[in-house]
Amino acid sequence: MADAALRVSGLSRRFGGVVAVNDVSLEIAGNAVHAVIGPNGAGKTTLANLLSGDLAPSAGKITFEGAEISHLAADTRSRMGIGRSYQKTNVFREFTALENCRLAAQSRRPHPCNWFRSALSYREVTAAAEQALATVGLAARAAVVAGNLSHGEQRQLEIAMCLATSPRVLILDEPLAGMGAEESAAMVALLKTIAADHAVLLVEHDMDAVFALAHVLTVMVNGIVLDSGAPEKVRANPNVQNAYLGAPEDHG
């Protein structure tokens, strides 16, 4: 595994009296999947929000490729190379699938803000958007309005938008949420391809997917890290089994 792309140390976030993320430290290495699991309310989505800049930390430090980013805004982090997908599908429902990705790709071009040239005349932007759609398998659905795509397709589009911003680190918040078995299998295959040349933080409930993908596994409960390390090692930890995984044979 390469050096850590994203390093988190002592990260905390309080909401009033509740400590949603409590003194969390972890590393996300390049070209690998770091999965975060935990029961509802464990602080996984808050952690994702802290990493993407949607929330500011109460304490602790986040560094990206050596630079501290703890207090940078979400758009700055995105431009630095941290991409984010959302647990609740968060696409532009009235735009076509292609336009969703085109807008994402536009943010990475030298003149994202020209006022007088047609947006569609930037071939390299459109090409990047088409590329992203093709990667997730939505090339044939490019002209469909996002709100009319199936749930699974919207999840794929979410990933495609993220890819269209050419990130080096992806923070994926439950990409398999609400997917059927077949869709899930396709998504796992897609995530495998993506992980080959990206660092991925994967927040996920689907244990089969997690064990199929994760190189490193972190278990969170009530905002704290219960255990972190190689998936087999973590799975064997009796505390983890009690807190979350249940009896080992369930996920044999």
Place this chain on the structure above:
Amino acid sequence: MQPIPKITGLFLFLGLATLALFPFAGSTFYIQLLTKIMIMAIFAMSLDLIVGYTGLVSLGHSAFFGFAGYVLALSAPRFDTVSLWWTLPACLAATGILAVAIGALVLRTSGIYFIMVTLAFAQMLYYLFHDTKLGGGSDGIYLNARPSLAIGAFNPVDLGNKVHFYYVVLALMVAVYFLLRRVLASPFGRVLAGIKANESRVRALGFQVFNYKLGAFVLAGVLGGLAGYLSACQFGFVNPEILSWHYSGVVLMMLILGGMGRLYGAVIGAFAFVLVQEFFSYQDIFGEYAKRWQLAMGSFIVLVVLLLPQGLADLLERVGGKPAREPRDG
């Protein structure tokens, strides 16, 4: 930018042709009335850029309209003509600077707070001109001569001539329409559409949302200033009423009446609003009730909002056989 349905395009073209030919048949009264409406149409289109396309509901847009008028009135010598070639750019630049200053502050808020803060800034400007000697107080200032388009001895267009002025305003209305369409189809315009649909997602994609909003706010302010400049030219005076929140409310109602987020909806709204108002205050038809035209006008607006929530422009699209816009679920 969505393409315009064919039937709608045909209606718009017929409307434009009618406007182009109107001065050959119409009386001076109606030429002036239509000129006033077209100026309001420019004003309403400028507001549509931020309300309809960026999702920023401003209740202080009259600040820019009125300010540009005052800049013109204050820069014109008392009894001499002044050249349009420097006053127009100067007025637009001054309005742009005002829009940057106001925008940099108000765009830090959103939703209901944005409405309130834009209103507050417009009211500040209103009282600045109403309560100080700066712009003649509540009486305003007269503009005794229209700005001149003369270049040396060459003077093809006289803004004091009602018909000439009519065509200048018509040309500018069409120009503003196409300028805004162009901007909305640009990468910049696409980001504005994204901000309206889902601001936090646009930020997560790496766009500096604030700068885009400020760009839209300033462009809207400058074009609102263009309308204010033309209005001051037409009426030959400015007074604080053109800065008041009533004026911001009227232009917002025009936009709601015509249909937001379409540009031509703003134009239709301006025409409908003023013409319906004229109609209800027509004594030959309504007799005594003509004085109470606000009552009828209010009922008309309520009816349109209830029956055509997407505005009168939606009527055109329905006539064209195009189903109403897809309902948004979830």
